[in-house]
Amino acid sequence: MNQLSKQKKVNVIIGNSAAGVSAIKAIRKYDSQCSIILISKEDCIAYSPVLTTYYIAQQIDKSGMFIVNDSFFKDYNVTPYLGTKAVEVDPDAGLVKLENGKNIEFDNLLIATGSSPKRLGLEGEDLPGIYTLKSMSDAERILKHSAHAKDIVVIGGGLISLQATKALNRADRNLTMLISSNQLLSRNVDEKCSSLLEDTIKRAGVSILYKKNVKGFCRKGNRLMVGLDSDESLDADMIVIGKGVNPNIDLVQNSQIATNRGIVVDESMRTNLPNIYAAGDVAEGPNILSGKNAIVANWINACEQGITAGTNMAGGSLTYHNLGENVTNIFGLIIAVLGNSKSADETDNNSSNFDFNKGIYRKLHFNEKDELDGAILVGQALDAGIISSLIRKRVKVPTVLREQIVCNAKILSAWDYIRISSYEPQ
Amino acid sequence: MVKALTFDPKKCVACKTCEIVCSLVKTGRCNPSQSRMDVVTFDEEGFYSPTACFQCKEAWCVKVCPASAIHIDEEIGARVVDEAKCVGCRMCTIACPFGNIFVSPEGKAKKCDLCDGDPNCVKFCPTQAIKYESVDSSIGNKKYRTFKEVMLASQSDSESEL
Numbered sequence: 001m002n003q004l005s006k007q008k009k010v011n012v013i014i015g016n017s018a019a020g021v022s023a024i025k026a027i028r029k030y031d032s033q034c035s036i037i038l039i040s041k042e043d044c045i046a047y048s049p050v051l052t053t054y055y056i057a058q059q060i061d062k063s064g065m066f067i068v069n070d071s072f073f074k075d076y077n078v079t080p081y082l083g084t085k086a087v088e089v090d091p092d093a094g095l096v097k098l099e100n101g102k103n104i105e106f107d108n109l110l111i112a113t114g115s116s117p118k119r120l121g122l123e124g125e126d127l128p129g130i131y132t133l134k135s136m137s138d139a140e141r142i143l144k145h146s147a148h149a150k151d152i153v154v155i156g157g158g159l160i161s162l163q164a165t166k167a168l169n170r171a172d173r174n175l176t177m178l179i180s181s182n183q184l185l186s187r188n189v190d191e192k193c194s195s196l197l198e199d200t201i202k203r204a205g206v207s208i209l210y211k212k213n214v215k216g217f218c219r220k221g222n223r224l225m226v227g228l229d230s231d232e233s234l235d236a237d238m239i240v241i242g243k244g245v246n247p248n249i250d251l252v253q254n255s256q257i258a259t260n261r262g263i264v265v266d267e268s269m270r271t272n273l274p275n276i277y278a279a280g281d282v283a284e285g286p287n288i289l290s291g292k293n294a295i296v297a298n299w300i301n302a303c304e305q306g307i308t309a310g311t312n313m314a315g316g317s318l319t320y321h322n323l324g325e326n327v328t329n330i331f332g333l334i335i336a337v338l339g340n341s342k343s344a345d346e347t348d349n350n351s352s353n354f355d356f357n358k359g360i361y362r363k364l365h366f367n368e369k370d371e372l373d374g375a376i377l378v379g380q381a382l383d384a385g386i387i388s389s390l391i392r393k394r395v396k397v398p399t400v401l402r403e404q405i406v407c408n409a410k411i412l413s414a415w416d417y418i419r420i421s422s423y424e425p426q
Numbered sequence: 427m428v429k430a431l432t433f434d435p436k437k438c439v440a441c442k443t444c445e446i447v448c449s450l451v452k453t454g455r456c457n458p459s460q461s462r463m464d465v466v467t468f469d470e471e472g473f474y475s476p477t478a479c480f481q482c483k484e485a486w487c488v489k490v491c492p493a494s495a496i497h498i499d500e501e502i503g504a505r506v507v508d509e510a511k512c513v514g515c516r517m518c519t520i521a522c523p524f525g526n527i528f529v530s531p532e533g534k535a536k537k538c539d540l541c542d543g544d545p546n547c548v549k550f551c552p553t554q555a556i557k558y559e560s561v562d563s564s565i566g567n568k569k570y571r572t573f574k575e576v577m578l579a580s581q582s583d584s585e586s587e588l
Binding site: 018022048050051054059060064067068299300303304307325326327328329334336338381382383384385386388389411412413415416417 | 468473477492494513516517520523524528
């Protein structure tokens with residue numbers, strides 16, 4: 001390698017979604033000279049998995065899922081290797097090995113390989129007509145198959161399952177949700193929130209069956225059958241499984257790069273090796289509330305972590321702590337979950353207001369030091385962004401104001417943000 | 427030099443004309459709940475102020491939009507929602523720490539777009555509490571700083587009067 005090309009840093013990014021694209025933009029903000037190589041197993045420009053359910057609902061067409069223009073790689077001077085899987089990282093040699101035998105050298109590496117839907121490990125799971133939903137091709141298959149599906153079973157009560165249910169529900173279809181626990185969104189919300197959600201979903205004509213564990217699947221003529229633990233069974237034309245995601249860490253599992261559930265990173269998105277970074281669904285980064293590392297597999301986290309990694313790869317200095325915030329709209333019911341949202345115990349340090357008939361539930365959660373550390377906002381979430389940033393600052397909220405906030409008497413504004421955060425000087 | 431909306435709480439009397447004008451111009455109806463301008467009232471302190479999108483330099487809404495539906499109009503200095511791309515997922519509403527973006531009943535993100543460089547709220551504000559004026563290039567940061575200073579100053583003002 002000659003001297004000139006040695007001076008130009010080579011930044012390699014594996015993964016072409018929120019984290020990868022955000023990192024590219026961040027790198028180019030600070031460094032127009034370095035070379036950027038993007039490796040993606042998918043053979044297309046970046047698209048948003050968040051939008052797949054909108055595509056299935058035919059609210060947008062296929063082109064609406066892409067998040068960059070056709071000219072993105074040219075505009076940002078990126079060398080893409082699309083439709084090529086990276087199979088191994090050799091940190092000592094500074095090499096990424098590709099499926100096709102090619103080796104890519106790097107000075108800095110960002111692993112943003114994302115996550116894959118969890119598999120149930122059950123008999124018949126691979127039968128045609130049974131889908132998981134993450135990628136664009138998943139969405140295309142589901143949309144195509146659903147055209148002739150009358151009875152659809154959705155397995156799981158998490159965000160993806162709820163959004164898939166919403167996208168697939170039509171007056172001429174029967175949708176059934178099979179949930180293993182006794183409530184919806186069991187990992188994120190409490191029973192009150194779940195009850196509002198259940199009411200909304202049932203009114204949309206969807207059946208929900210709780211405490212049902214799937215035993216296996218089989219084909220019965222041109223229909224599918226879901227076998228349950230209770231020895232009951234359900235017939236369906238199509239099945240969607242949404243039981244969460246696993247980080248795609250296969251690539252690094254035999255390397256020195258430290259992993260737990262995901263790839264362990266610090267607040268700069270660096271792994272245990274200084275020139276190797278990870279971001280997005282694959283990264284296990286520090287949480288602002290617990291201080292411990294956690295995987296937050298959502299879009300906002302992927303963007304922020306990608307920006308952080310990209311900035312640091314370009315020689316900058318940026319840190320990010322994840323919070324765990326998400327928002328969704330299920331059949332018109334808006335649910336925002338922010339920080340520590342799960343705690344349900346009435347004796348816990350909560351302020352809440354629950355109005356089932358109006359479809360409103362607002363709960364603020366406080367830690368043992370009386371600092372705001374979580375919220376669930378259902379039905380009225382206009383101030384979710386403000387509450388989210390107040391949680392990040394872990395402010396102390398006066399009791400009077402707590403009541404006003406949860407009782408909906410005061411929807412917080414930017415001025416409230418300043419006022420509340422100035423109670424505790426930063 | 428980019429122009430930006432600036433708000434003067436000392437002049438605002440909370441008449442909410444700006445909210446009505448904004449909703450009328452943007453939706454064809456006088457419906458303050460659909461206004462991109464929000465008048466904040468703290469009656470106990472006698473503190474009133476209009477507020478709208480600060481058009482942040484590093485805009486949270488732009489960074490996180492999963493549909494890349496919010497772009498920066500460099501000429502006007504506005505962050506503008508492309509409604510054809512917006513799917514109404516509300517990610518922007520939990521990302522904006524100032525609550526300056528919302529989703530309308532039709533499912534589209536709404537925020538102040540500076541009315542193509544001729545903001546109607548400014549024209550109709552009877553006390554000139556809203557101005558559209560030149561600010562330096564670090565527009566987002568500067569406005570946020572001013573905003574915080576005004577708020578803190580107004581708090582200490584009212585305390586000294588007591």
